[in-house]
């Protein structure tokens with residue numbers, strides 16, 4: 509929490525270089541000097557700041573928390589951004605464990621997605637978090653699957669389009685379409701345009717609980733189903749199953765319970781979304797209800813699995 513508060517008050521950024529005195533920093537931030545001193549003392553222990561001739565300055569290690577560190581940490585820890593705000597919902601873990609419901613909804617009065625919809629800065633930071641979390645995964649997901657099998661791919665809840673763009677760039681014969689909520693859908697249009705993929709990548713603004721574009725050969729669900737409880741996961745799969753080409757596939761990419769998912773992350777999915785990291789058998793049960801067969805399970809990375817579903821014959 510000390511790190512989160514430090515990032516939220518921009519302390520690593522403010523104390524860069526020669527640093528400054530606690531007195532001046534307290535005035536700059538408009539906070540009590542005595543309380544700030546307590547935080548700085550602890551940040552010294554954590555190695556984030558160190559004593560300097562002027563007061564305190566950020567250490568080399570602490571610079572990893574600066575806004576321009578390009579490692580996603582600042583965005584993840586900041587309490588007024590999506591990641592930090594979501595973590596605060598862990599205060600409702602007891603509620604989540606005793607009801608099976610998202611603590612987030614109880615804490616903030618609406619679910620995670622409604623909250624993002626209402627607060628554009630949360631949406632912006634969440635979408636950026638999704639990019640940061642995946643930069644090292646995407647190249648491996650692109651090469652681990654022969655995406656050329658699919659003339660058309662619908663990326664269902666595809667975020668800003670980073671994964672679909674990478675697939676299209678690597679497989680020139682593939683066309684893609686991304687379905688997303690606003691304003692992320694518009695951001696995806698910019699992603700594809702910036703990479704000159706606009707002629708092969710379309711974006712549809714809309715909800716994956718509504719009918720999806722029909723007849724594509726692959727419906728990609730990357731880190732989607734684990735955000736939802738079974739009722740909602742069924743609704744998403746039903747939309748995919750009714751839309752997919754008869755010879756097509758529903759490609760689920762996400763951590764699989766007992767295989768990749770860490771226990772802490774599993775709790776986070778419950779607390780934040782009311783979702784969870786399902787095990788293979790749970791995916792099979794979900795699929796069966798929609799006339800789908802789970803016919804391939806493959807580890808793509810140490811964090812993500814691919815589950816391929818096809819329509820029963």
Ligand SMILES: C[S@@+](CC[C@H](N)C(=O)[O-])C[C@H]1O[C@@H](n2cnc3c(N)ncnc32)[C@H](O)[C@@H]1O
Pocket residue numbers: 621638639642664665666667668671687688689692714715716717729730731732735
């Ligand atoms: C965990 S993110 C994953 C994004 C992307 N698939 C990726 O792997 O980077 C979940 C995505 O689902 C989208 N989403 C949530 N509810 C949605 C809905 N009802 N319809 C379409 N997209 C939705 C969110 O906007 C978000 O981009």
